Structure formats: C-alpha cells, structure tokens
Amino acid sequence: MSVDLHTHTTFSDGTLTPEQLIEKADYQRLTAVAITDHDEIGALKYLNTLNSDKNVIVVNGAEFSIDVDLKGNAHLHMLGLFLDIENDELNNVLIKLKNARRERAYTIIQKLKEQGIPITKQEIDDVIGMGSAGRPHIARLLIQKKIVSNVWEAFSKYLSKGKPAYVSKQKLPLKDAIKLIHDAHGLAILAHPISLKHRRYKDTDVFLRELKYIGLDGVEAYYATHSPKFTKFLKESAARYSLLVSGGSDFHGKVKPDTELGIGKGNLDVPDDIYFSLKEAAQHK
Numbered sequence: 001m002s003v004d005l006h007t008h009t010t011f012s013d014g015t016l017t018p019e020q021l022i023e024k025a026d027y028q029r030l031t032a033v034a035i036t037d038h039d040e041i042g043a044l045k046y047l048n049t050l051n052s053d054k055n056v057i058v059v060n061g062a063e064f065s066i067d068v069d070l071k072g073n074a075h076l077h078m079l080g081l082f083l084d085i086e087n088d089e090l091n092n093v094l095i096k097l098k099n100a101r102r103e104r105a106y107t108i109i110q111k112l113k114e115q116g117i118p119i120t121k122q123e124i125d126d127v128i129g130m131g132s133a134g135r136p137h138i139a140r141l142l143i144q145k146k147i148v149s150n151v152w153e154a155f156s157k158y159l160s161k162g163k164p165a166y167v168s169k170q171k172l173p174l175k176d177a178i179k180l181i182h183d184a185h186g187l188a189i190l191a192h193p194i195s196l197k198h199r200r201y202k203d204t205d206v207f208l209r210e211l212k213y214i215g216l217d218g219v220e221a222y223y224a225t226h227s228p229k230f231t232k233f234l235k236e237s238a239a240r241y242s243l244l245v246s247g248g249s250d251f252h253g254k255v256k257p258d259t260e261l262g263i264g265k266g267n268l269d270v271p272d273d274i275y276f277s278l279k280e281a282a283q284h285k
C-alpha cells in the first residue's frame with residue numbers, strides 16, 4: 001500500500017480537477033494523497049464543499065517557491081503538509097502570491113507579443129481559471145496556437161530562465177516560508193532536493209543540516225526523478241539530523257505526461273508508514 005504526497009490540480013498547473021485527482025488516487029487504491037498546488041490551497045477548500053465517498057485520505061498541502069541564491073536553474077521548493085487551510089496569515093500570503101503570479105503571466109504575454117506571438121489577457125484568464133498561474137499555462141496556449149509542439153519546446157524556446165519571455169516570480173524568503181507553514185500547524189518539507197543541483201551528496205547533506213537548524217521538519221526523499229541511491233542517501237541524511245521523510249510523484253497530469261500518480265516514472269513507491277509518521281508529527285505542531 002502506498003501514498004503520494006506531492007500532486008498538482010487545475011488550481012495550479014496540473015490538468016486534473018481536484019475531483020478527478022481524488023477519483024484517480026482512489027481508483028489506484030492509494031492510502032493518501034497530498035494536494036500541493038503552487039502557492040494555492042483552493043483545490044482543498046473546494047473539496048471540503050463536496051461530500052466525497054472516496055476512501056483515499058486527502059492531505060492539505062501547498063508548494064512554495066523560495067527566494068534563495070542558487071546557481072543556474074537550480075531552485076528550492078518547500079512543501080507545507082497538514083496545513084490548516086483556514087489560517088488567516090496563510091490565506092493572506094497566498095492571495096498576494098496568487099495576484100503576483102497572474103500579473104507575471106500578463107508580463108510574459110507582453111514579452112511574447114514583442115516576439116510576434118499574440119496571446120490576449122482573456123486567453124490567459126481562461127486557461128488559468130480561478131487558480132494560480134504558472135508557466136505551464138502559457139506553454140499550453142503556445143501549443144494550442146501551434147507555435148510549439150510540446151511543453152518542453154515552450155520552455156526551451158521561450159519560458160525558461162535566459163529565454164526571451166522569461167519573467168521571474170515572487171518568492172518567499174526561506175525563514176518566512178517555514179514560519180508561515182508552522183503558524184498554520186503544518187510540516188515544512190524540502191521538496192525534490194534533486195532540483196538544488198548540488199554536485200555532491202555531501203553538499204546536500206550539509207544543506208539539510210543547515211535547514212534543520214532553521215526549522216525544517218522533513219525532506220522529500222522519495223521523488224519521481226530521484227535514483228534509488230539518492231533516495232537512500234536522503235533517508236540516511238534525514239535520520240542523521242532527525243528530519244522526517246516524505247515522498248511524492250509531483251504529478252501534473254497531461255503537462256507532465258511521463259510522470260504518473262503514485263508511481264512517478266514507474267518505480268516510485270512511497271510506503272504508507274511515511275504518511276503515518278508525518279501525520280503523527282503534524283499532530284504535535
């Protein structure tokens with residue numbers, strides 16, 4: 001029996017609605033699934049308004065982009081798991097981030113216009129819906145308009161850092177994100193450490209120790225693109241610094257077609273115990 005503690009819905013840049021995601025998780029007999037939309041908890045609020053007859057446990061989460069100075073396209077994402085989604089401060093911060101993301105999308109289409117690619121605000125608003133805007137939304141429009149043939153091409157020609165339509169986004173300082181998560185009674189989990197692009201495992205080990213010191217609760221050791229060796233190393237590192245272990249696929253639906261719910265690239269398997277240990281820890285927050 002397994003769980004998936006990192007997924008996205010249409011409330012950020014995923015392509016399944018919250019109901020479709022829960023339906024799928026239930027069909028795959030996952031014990032628990034965390035919804036961790038980028039800077040967004042709307043999917044979880046929406047699910048609370050429904051009467052679900054599904055067995056799968058839904059964990060309240062969100063994924064924050066953190067403002068740290070890293071080399072090249074390395075990036076730091078922080079997951080908040082077991083969040084109190086009614087927390088005022090959390091809601092206030094998320095509204096600001098969400099507005100900033102939409103403004104950024106408008107700036108991106110302005111830059112695309114300068115490249116001779118017309119996308120209207122209305123088209124952007126339609127593809128984003130009521131959720132939080134991300135570059136994959138713009139990629140979808142570029143595909144629809146046959147300007148590129150896939151998401152990868154959209155990023156490598158236009159949207160990635162250093163490309164003509166790149167616009168940076170508003171990010172939270174590391175300590176602020178951890179505090180925000182803790183104040184909302186959640187666990188702060190370092191997402192996909194692979195994206196830190198450290199050259200040596202030792203660098204990640206040192207980094208985890210430093211993050212623990214400023215309040216990190218756990219690390220996403222199991223992840224779709226982590227090798228078994230890296231996962232094993234992260235679990236050992238976590239044990240060394242009394243960090244919890246989490247795991248998930250980062251499922252996005254059709255925009256990331258090679259990443260499947262629960263199993264990632266095919267061999268991801270996050271045991272139920274991971275969820276139960278996190279839940280136990282969250283009860284003391």
Ligand code: AMP
Nearest residue numbers: 013038133134135136151152155169252
């Ligand atoms: P944003 O949050 O708007 O900066 O967009 C980041 C999201 O875009 C990530 O969560 C991924 O889902 C997706 N993404 C980033 N880089 C790429 C890439 N090179 N190819 C495809 N998807 C990407």
Ligand code: FE
Nearest residue numbers: 008013038252
């Ligand atoms: Fe994403």
Ligand code: FE
Nearest residue numbers: 063077191192
């Ligand atoms: Fe991420």
Ligand code: ZN
Nearest residue numbers: 006008063250
């Ligand atoms: Zn993610």
